Amino acid sequence: MEKISRQLFLVPFAMLCLALFSACSSNEQVIPQNPQDENSTIVDLGNVKFDISEMPFGEDTEDKTRTAEQPLMADTVVLSKSVEAEVTLERERTPVTRGVKHGLSDGAYRLVVYQANVFKTQVGFTVAGGKIAYLEKLILNDGNYDFYCCNDKVEFKQGENKFKVEFDNAATALIGSIKNVHVSGVRQTISFPMKHVGTRIKTRLTALMPFPNEGVQAKLVSVPNGALGDMIYDIPTGVYSSSKLRTLDFPASNYTKVADVYDPSLKANIYAMESSEYRYVLLNNTLTNLMLQFTNTGQLYRKAMNSYGALRINSSTQYMLAGHSYVLRVKLKPTFRYLFQDGTVGYLRDKGNRMPVALVLNNNLGIALTDSHVGNDYVPSYSSGGVLQGNWSVTGQRDNDRLFQLTQWNDAITTTTSGAHWTWAAGGTYNHANAAHNGSKGDKREVYPAFYWADAYREEMKNKCVSEGKLFDSNLLTQKGRWFLPSVNEWMYLLKNVGFSNPNSLFAPGGVATGHPISVWYNILIVRQAFMVAGGAPLWDDTDPQGRYYWTSTEGSLTNKAYIITVRPDWNFFLSDQKKNLTGFPITYTKAFRVRAFVTFSNTAIHPHSGGSTEDGWAGDPDQNISGDDFEIDL
Structure with missing residues (x-):
């Protein structure tokens, strides 16, 4: 299996250098207070307090400015002899909110501690109804430590010093880290962001005529073995890899009508639809391996949409990064x-x-x-x-x-x-x-x-x-x-x-x-x-x-x-x-x-x-029928 290496900063681990002091030495479980606010969850170990927040997909593109980003890729794809698609991939701009982070979702979590790339200890806690329902204690001596936190969608392999995420957990797996933290006797609260290991994508379609009345369906697929089947992070080296590949074949998504989109080249609004759901994959999938296939039989431009060829995303260098939210914009247009x-x-x-x-x-x-x-x-x-x-x-x-x-x-x-x-x-x-x-x-x-x-x-x-x-x-x-x-x-x-x-x-x-x-x-x-x-x-x-x-x-x-x-x-x-x-x-x-x-x-x-000749130049009768129209079959 080919190993895919990247620098640690591409992994969705927040790397912060903050001070942490020794925890209490009680052997009893600690049931902490409610979270201080809805934007984070406080994990209070007595003398140790972690302020943990879950970062939503697309938080890196919170819409704080009206300046439009350049698309990550743009291409024109031939879907049939008479239909083309102008394709752009963009990072989805999330609306401005009171805060992009929020408290931890309900479930089981694990806090893992390393020192000099050597495993030291781990503690577990559970979140239910936005509150800490169960918490183990943590005792550390003075020194510098690396802290990792993950939810139960991430497998921690202690003996191998690795974290592993399966493809099926791409939507929900969370990991966060704080590295080289000095533990001393001073009480401090440590901010600890958790990020998604997976990435998500949705599709927005536009066309120059109304979409079929019976609706539009399409599914995201890949070339054979074109997607990563798992993600493995090696703690000592900071390198991640995959041990297997898989072929994507998501169920078809229904598309719903959304507000018309202004097209400056046409000086008019054009028809628009959007997929009803996101599709999730693991980080570092290569975009060129992904394809969109229409499955509905309704006609657009006098052709059944399921007769269109697969819309393959043509980008050999662009990888889908962890925690990002992408929009695949597809402008379907007839060609003549x-x-x-x-x-x-x-x-x-x-x-x-x-x-x-x-x-x-x-x-x-x-x-x-x-x-x-x-x-x-x-x-x-x-x-x-x-x-x-x-x-x-x-x-x-x-x-x-x-x-x-x-x-x-x-x-x-x-x-x-x-x-x-x-x-x-x-x-x-x-x-x-x-x-x-x-x-x-x-x-x-x-x-x-x-x-x-x-x-x-x-x-x-x-x-x-x-x-x-x-x-x-x-x-x-x-x-x-x-x-x-x-x-x-x-x-x-x-x-x-x-x-x-x-x-x-x-x-x-x-x-x-x-x-x-x-x-x-x-x-x-x-x-x-x-x-x-x-x-x-x-x-x-x-x-x-x-x-x-x-x-x-x-x-x-x-x-x-x-x-x-x-x-x-x-x-x-x-x-x-x-x-x-x-x-x-x-x-x-x-x-x-x-x-x-x-x-x-x-x-x-x-x-x-x-x-x-007194005729108009045709080989036959000048009143001959101008026939041969093939547009009703294929424009």
Whole structure:
């Protein structure tokens, strides 16, 4: 068995140098007075008096200051392909009390005396109801002594000069010591703190969505033989060791809802739960051997929590110290795939030197990380100079090859024709008498500002790659056609797969959309995080309650209207219609109109305009169903 050595100061023995004098010589038992106060127990041997106190777990971090400590460790753990955990371990800060110490718990205790590392004598006493119920006497000659006190959860091996604590007593075993105490004839009271040999840990969970209604359960386990099975302290050498190992497999703990926790990165409160109990282990367990396993079948982020992998604490150097109280904070969050500048797709944890350019919504569709802008203008306009026009088009006529009823919206929501068709395919534009209005809308700022704005994001990403010296996929960032103004249907992938909402909620009870602005709840926490962790921006302005109005490429049955998506910071996602030409509207309103480009990344080697093609660049029908959504199974 490997011997684990540490200096004596790591053992929970208080080492004080205090004077003690000879005890009385009576052979009778001494029944002392009641304790003087609730913070300690007085063990009065006549001419010898010990003021013994029991130090609670975590007394070293009594919350006397508001200054936050740095976590002992921090890590990100992959629990599944689509769920990660941000993990920090901290010492629990106990609340300020009248005194962190208290009198001894009921039970049997032993006071052991050594001189020059040689056993001299021992006495026992019992505490019942906070009072000393039984006490043996102590007689010592003048000299220097070491005193040890332990409760009945600690085994004293006199012949081996050792103390031993079994794992099952990690929660209750107490030991204290006073070393090199000079005994003389002067009456004194000796302070004698007792500390826990074990250490404890509890778990606090946070998430960006409500936890399962049926509750959360998880258990603390270890790798095989990953925990100390006992603790042995050798008195002469001051070294402690373990004679055996064990595998931890605590019963599952239930978690209870606690107050929401403010997350500064999200600028909002997030959901929180806490384990209902502490788990206790012996001192000097290595944290890297411990794991948290979820056992409940309820879903979080559309995955059963018991399907998550074990959350292993990654700290090879941090030991759990005696008497300390720890909090394992676990922030559970969904992870998403991203499209990178080189045309590849993957998770940010694997990005290396690649630069994300879009958030993936399904197997071949992504959304830009920021709003499009031309120069400094984010509001689409047919002329430069900072005019906040916000226009979809300025023709005053029908512009798409297909219109969608404004009295009911089910067709607009469910029709899978891509906005790429209406942005780039010449056939996607209605045949106008004015030839200048025909052809690809994405090339015509003066006529179709919103469509022109969609491609501006591609140009911005290309320029960024050039300035940073990054190689990029020319089909993705050089050639026009991959980035486009999305349809209503394509926005539904954002609503469902990132907003964790249900697009069907936009329908009236009869299954038909009403034609009036209708809202549906969506998870702003997840949406914000999905963009911001990749260096992007959310879909709203926190300071503007009206939110942002995003143009879609879906045109209404009235020739002067198109559909817009309204995304607000109050958890509401709206579908409605708006006039295509906003010239003359108040600037306080038009300033909120934006374009967030979408991108197709399947078959990116095909140039959308090659060979005189009038289609949008896909190998098949431009109205093909954008399928391949794998988020409902694994984000």
